[in-house]
Every structure is written in structure tokens, then in C-alpha cells.
Amino acid sequence: MNQRAARRHAPAMRYPVHRSAWLAGILASLSAAGGLGLAAWMLWGAAQWPRGVLQGAWLVWLLATVAAFRFWVRMSAGALVWDGHAWELHGPGGGSVRGALTLHLDLQRCMAVCLTPLAGQAQWIWLERGCAAAHWLDLRRAVYSRAETGVSDAAEHASGRADPV
Structure with a gap:
């Protein structure tokens, strides 16, 4: 690799990853807003709807919540x-995914x-x-940098998203 190509790639780096309290707050706020919206709809405008529709709306809200x-916990x-x-x-735990x-x-x-791993x-x-x-x-430079090896291309081919050659 020449010097010009080397400048286009971000240097090696390591960044800590954890479950985000901020993201949990956003997800909880969205869930609460949805629940409050459903409750308001039931109190002020859902009287003409069949009971099954109302129960279905609550079920969808519960499943989304x-x-x-689960997304946040995992x-x-x-x-x-x-x-x-x-x-x-x-x-x-010491395991790694590439x-x-x-x-x-x-x-x-x-x-x-x-x-997205190969498998x-x-x-x-x-x-x-x-x-x-x-x-x-x-981290931002690395995320926006293109991979030098075929790992990225191989993952795209495995998932069927790659352009034909």
C-alpha cells in the first residue's frame, strides 16, 4: 500500500461499548408517550370502536414496549x-466477533x-x-473509513446486499 492510500484509512483504535442509559430513557419515553396517547384516545374518542380494536391497539403497544x-437489554x-x-x-466474556x-x-x-459477521x-x-x-x-474517522480487506465485501456477499461484479 502506498503512502497516499494509507492516509485514507483511519488508524487502529478501540472504543468502549455498553448499554446506554440515554437510549433507555428515549425508548421508555417513546413507550410512555404511546401509552398515554392510547389512554387519551380511549377516554375521548374510542367509544365507537369495537372492543377488539381497542384490545388490539393495547396489544400492539405492549409488544412494541x-x-x-429486549433490544436494549440485548x-x-x-x-x-x-x-x-x-x-x-x-x-x-472474552469472546469476539469480526x-x-x-x-x-x-x-x-x-x-x-x-x-454483521460472516456467520x-x-x-x-x-x-x-x-x-x-x-x-x-x-471512532468517527474509523466508522467512515472503508475497510482494506475483503471482510466487508464478504459480509455483503453473504447477506446478498453486494453489487454484482
């Missing part, structure tokens, strides 16, 4: 590592990313600046 809670923890070539998630990282949401101070289940990761503020810009 449980799904959000969020990855450990350290997200960029070695200059590929991404790896090191878990708290794969392609996809950015889904960038709010400048926090990001939602998904690590196994995708890992959703919520990253926040407050976890390691001194390394936040390094």
Missing part, C-alpha cells in the same frame, strides 16, 4: 476494535451501528461520545 426493552457490551483493516467486537460495520444513525454525539447474528451497537470523549473523533 417489550421489543424495545445490546452488545465490551469494546469495538478497528485494526485498520476490519471491525471486531470484543465481548466482556465483521462488517454499517452505520445506521449518526447524531454527532451518538451513533447506531450494526456489526452468526448481527450485533446492534449504540455508541456515545461520553464513553471515551478523547477517542470519539478517532
Whole structure:
């Protein structure tokens, strides 16, 4: 690799990952707002609707709340590592998962990313600046840097998202 190509890739870095209290608050607030909206609808405008529709609405709200809670509880923890070539998630128990990282949401101070391994289940990761503020810009550079090896391309081919060659 020449010197010019080396400048396009972010240097190796490690960033801590944990379940976010901020994200839990957002999910809980959205759930509460949905529940309050449903309660208001039932009190002031749902009298003409059949009972089954009302029960179905509450069931959908309950399922969405449980799904959000499960999502938050199952969020990855450990350290997200960029070695200059590929991404790896090191878990708290010593295990690690290597794969392609996809950015889904960038709010400048926090990001939602998904690590897709060649085999196994995708890992959703919520990253926040407050976890390691001194390394936040390094992380952002690495997230927006293209992988040098075929790990990213292999994961795309395995999932069927890659463009034909």
C-alpha cells in the first residue's frame, strides 16, 4: 500500500461499548408517550370502536414496549476494535466477533451501528461520545473509513446486499 492510500484509512483504535442509559430513557419515553396517547384516545374518542380494536391497539403497544426493552437489554457490551483493516467486537466474556460495520444513525454525539459477521447474528451497537470523549473523533474517522480487506465485501456477499461484479 502506498503512502497516499494509507492516509485514507483511519488508524487502529478501540472504543468502549455498553448499554446506554440515554437510549433507555428515549425508548421508555417513546413507550410512555404511546401509552398515554392510547389512554387519551380511549377516554375521548374510542367509544365507537369495537372492543377488539381497542384490545388490539393495547396489544400492539405492549409488544412494541417489550421489543424495545429486549433490544436494549440485548445490546452488545465490551469494546469495538478497528485494526485498520476490519471491525471486531470484543465481548466482556472474552469472546469476539469480526465483521462488517454499517452505520445506521449518526447524531454527532451518538451513533447506531450494526456489526454483521460472516456467520452468526448481527450485533446492534449504540455508541456515545461520553464513553471515551478523547477517542470519539478517532471512532468517527474509523466508522467512515472503508475497510482494506475483503471482510466487508464478504459480509455483503453473504447477506446478498453486494453489487454484482
